[in-house]
Amino acid sequence: MDLKEKLISSFFAFEEQIDLENDVHVLRNKAIEFFELNGFPTKKDEDWKYTSLNKVLKHDYSIFPKREVAIDYKDIRKYCLHEIDTYQIVFVDGVYSSHLSSTTHDKFDACLMSSALNNPKYEPLIKKYFNKIAPEDSLVSLNTAFSKEGAFIRVPKSVIAEKPVEILHFSTGNEAAMMLQPRNLIVAEENAHLQIIERHQSLTDNPVLTNSVTEMFVEKRAQVDYYKIQNDNENASLIDNTYTEQHDDSLSSVHTFSLGGKLTRNNLNFYQKGEHINSVLNGVTILENKQHVDHNTLVHHQQPNCESHQDYKGIFSDQSVGVFNGKVLVDKIAQKTDAFQSNNNILLDDKSSINSKPQLEIFADDVKCSHGCTIGELDDEALYYLKTRGIPEKEAKALMMFAFANNVLDGVKLPAVKTRITKQIARKLGVELGFEL
Amino acid sequence: MLQVKNLHASVEGEEILKGINLEIKPGEVHAIMGPNGSGKSTLASVIAGNEDYEVTEGDIIFEKANISELSADERAHKGIFLSFQYPVEIPGVSVTNFIKTSINQIRKARGQEDMPANEMLKKIREKAALLEMDRKFLSRSLNEGFSGGEKKRNEIFQMAMLEPKLAVLDETDSGLDIDALRVVSNGVNKLKSDENATLVITHYQRLLDYIVPDVVHVLIDGRIVKTGDKDLAKVLEEKGYDWIKEELAQQA
Numbered sequence: 001m002d003l004k005e006k007l008i009s010s011f012f013a014f015e016e017q018i019d020l021e022n023d024v025h026v027l028r029n030k031a032i033e034f035f036e037l038n039g040f041p042t043k044k045d046e047d048w049k050y051t052s053l054n055k056v057l058k059h060d061y062s063i064f065p066k067r068e069v070a071i072d073y074k075d076i077r078k079y080c081l082h083e084i085d086t087y088q089i090v091f092v093d094g095v096y097s098s099h100l101s102s103t104t105h106d107k108f109d110a111c112l113m114s115s116a117l118n119n120p121k122y123e124p125l126i127k128k129y130f131n132k133i134a135p136e137d138s139l140v141s142l143n144t145a146f147s148k149e150g151a152f153i154r155v156p157k158s159v160i161a162e163k164p165v166e167i168l169h170f171s172t173g174n175e176a177a178m179m180l181q182p183r184n185l186i187v188a189e190e191n192a193h194l195q196i197i198e199r200h201q202s203l204t205d206n207p208v209l210t211n212s213v214t215e216m217f218v219e220k221r222a223q224v225d226y227y228k229i230q231n232d233n234e235n236a237s238l239i240d241n242t243y244t245e246q247h248d249d250s251l252s253s254v255h256t257f258s259l260g261g262k263l264t265r266n267n268l269n270f271y272q273k274g275e276h277i278n279s280v281l282n283g284v285t286i287l288e289n290k291q292h293v294d295h296n297t298l299v300h301h302q303q304p305n306c307e308s309h310q311d312y313k314g315i316f317s318d319q320s321v322g323v324f325n326g327k328v329l330v331d332k333i334a335q336k337t338d339a340f341q342s343n344n345n346i347l348l349d350d351k352s353s354i355n356s357k358p359q360l361e362i363f364a365d366d367v368k369c370s371h372g373c374t375i376g377e378l379d380d381e382a383l384y385y386l387k388t389r390g391i392p393e394k395e396a397k398a399l400m401m402f403a404f405a406n407n408v409l410d411g412v413k414l415p416a417v418k419t420r421i422t423k424q425i426a427r428k429l430g431v432e433l434g435f436e437l
Numbered sequence: 438m439l440q441v442k443n444l445h446a447s448v449e450g451e452e453i454l455k456g457i458n459l460e461i462k463p464g465e466v467h468a469i470m471g472p473n474g475s476g477k478s479t480l481a482s483v484i485a486g487n488e489d490y491e492v493t494e495g496d497i498i499f500e501k502a503n504i505s506e507l508s509a510d511e512r513a514h515k516g517i518f519l520s521f522q523y524p525v526e527i528p529g530v531s532v533t534n535f536i537k538t539s540i541n542q543i544r545k546a547r548g549q550e551d552m553p554a555n556e557m558l559k560k561i562r563e564k565a566a567l568l569e570m571d572r573k574f575l576s577r578s579l580n581e582g583f584s585g586g587e588k589k590r591n592e593i594f595q596m597a598m599l600e601p602k603l604a605v606l607d608e609t610d611s612g613l614d615i616d617a618l619r620v621v622s623n624g625v626n627k628l629k630s631d632e633n634a635t636l637v638i639t640h641y642q643r644l645l646d647y648i649v650p651d652v653v654h655v656l657i658d659g660r661i662v663k664t665g666d667k668d669l670a671k672v673l674e675e676k677g678y679d680w681i682k683e684e685l686a687q688q689a
Binding site: 379381382384385386387388389390391392393395396399400402403404405406407 | 510
């Protein structure tokens with residue numbers, strides 16, 4: 001039985017676990033039908049031309065964990081931002097772990113999707129926001145069909161979330177192979193502020209495939225900064241589908257650090273529904289071996305006087321593959337749009353590759369849109385210059401790579417996150433950080 | 438301190454240096470002068486360890502050790518410094534972070550601990566003042582958008598920070614106005630001691646009014662063809678290089 005068939009037949013077992021009377025279940029039923037009809041995307045789909053899911057779909061994934069596995073905080077401590085105070089929503093094999101988590105309903109809600117789906121108090125919110133902006137495609141549909149658990153964060157009007165929220169997913173390897181379908185809903189109401197850190201981490205080498213969907217609503221004058229740390233091990237793959245809707249004067253940024261994992265696909269879409277919106281999409285990708293990362297972005301400018309800034313940097317060694325497919329869509333009404341897109345890449349080996357495809361579709365006539373894409377190597381002359389100052393080759397290369405990624409790292413507003421990422425990059429490059437950035 | 442023995446070097450198969458002999462003792466300032474294309478910058482690069490140049494014959498001895506096979510960073514660890522004719526722009530690395538990294542990497546190679554932060558800061562301030570550099574300058578990206586004069590000042594600032602035993606100054610005067618020339622050469626002179634040595638490579642005599650050499654060598658077509666004292670530079674300034682070429686032709 002292939003994975004698609006297995007998923008479809010598992011849906012009936014899934015239905016035994018959930019409340020079938022819930023309105024959301026209508027969506028689930030519709031979604032599984034869509035998935036059944038369309039299946040997984042293939043390279044024939046324009047958006048999947050450079051990324052094949054074949055090698056990650058071949059495993060016999062368990063769709064539900066057979067039993068819950070308790071893990072200790074000490075096993076996951078290093079993946080948590082323990083150096084600062086945060087709320088943590090922790091999942092182990094897709095199941096919420098209350099003893100590892102620290103949630104809140106105090107000034108704002110940072111809790112579970114399952115409790116939000118089942119609590120009448122949240123019904124209006126679910127009705128208003130759930131599955132409203134995630135497009136109907138096969139991966140989103142698959143997630144919607146199995147949507148049950150994930151993070152639910154809602155910051156009410158004028159509340160500033162005083163602590164960042166960490167969304168952490170761990171796989172224990174208790175199953176030979178595991179597929180996860182986390183579903184997150186994030187709502188920042190008017191004037192609210194929120195910072196989020198998301199991470200998926202497997203604790204063994206058993207294959208894991210995560211198909212995550214996040215819908216995020218950033219209302220008027222609200223501000224959300226979202227950091228995605230993708231540094232999983234070599235058998236873990238992630239399809240991250242994140243959709244953001246923004247309203248007047250809001251600011252939303254998503255920073256994606258792709259440093260590990262077998263295959264990572266980021267579908268990141270922004271929909272600008274008001275004026276004077278700023279959307280920021282930043283990415284640093286550093287790959288080795290046969291790792292594959294695909295950034296597929298869309299910024300849809302639907303109203304006048306908005307900005308968007310996309311800055312993706314990639315460094316590829318060995319046989320690693322990068323894909324950048326960045327689309328900026330400017331509606332006819334969206335005059336005075338200021339859209340910037342940049343994708344810069346360094347290939348360290350002949351066998352590494354990057355496919356970069358910027359797409360601009362502009363229907364307004366008074367806009368400022370720019371895009372640029374570069375693919376190069378490390379500058380030998382600069383390397384020599386650094387070496388004449390006593391900096392050995394490996395450190396000199398690392399320094400240059402840091403310098404290359406520096407402006408994206410500079411966009412990280414949480415110092416603890418910046419330090420973490422800087423250290424992870426240094427470890428990846430095999431250097432001790434003698435330099436700060 | 439430095440002995441260059443019968444040094445031959447080529448780039449992409451073309452021989453540029455054709456048997457250079459040179460000895461520099463501690464406390465000395467040597468100048469290498471010569472027309473364009475004579476191999477001056479190649480000599481500087483080969484001493485610094487640029488791997489684009491292939492040493493086909495001869496040796497470079499530094500403090501009694503043969504350094505011909507050492508990489509550029511290993512030479513820097515031993516105390517050799519090259520001030521670049523065209524310093525490279527490195528966006529994203531600030532002058533301060535760069536020099537900190539450089540100093541601590543050299544210390545690490547010498548088995549020393551990192552320089553304490555307060556000591557580093559004090560030294561950076563002191564040396565920046567010596568080169569009359571603005572504080573703002575130190576937080577800018579290395580050489581990015583620097584004027585010609587700023588780049589050269591920054592080179593000598595690095596030299597002041599690293600305190601090399603042998604400093605090779607490759608065309609440090611090019612692109613400098615008279616004020617910058619004064620500041621830069623004043624910096625070089627202040628750093629001079631009985632223990633270190635300087636090799637000044639220049640096309641023009643002008644710089645040697647400020648940094649006065651003990652020995653002047655004339656490099657033509659990959660060979661040192663004449664060696665004298667500082668007056669030789671003055672003669673070259675007045676008469677150019679043609680008379681030496683004629684002398685050579687007569688000898689041949």
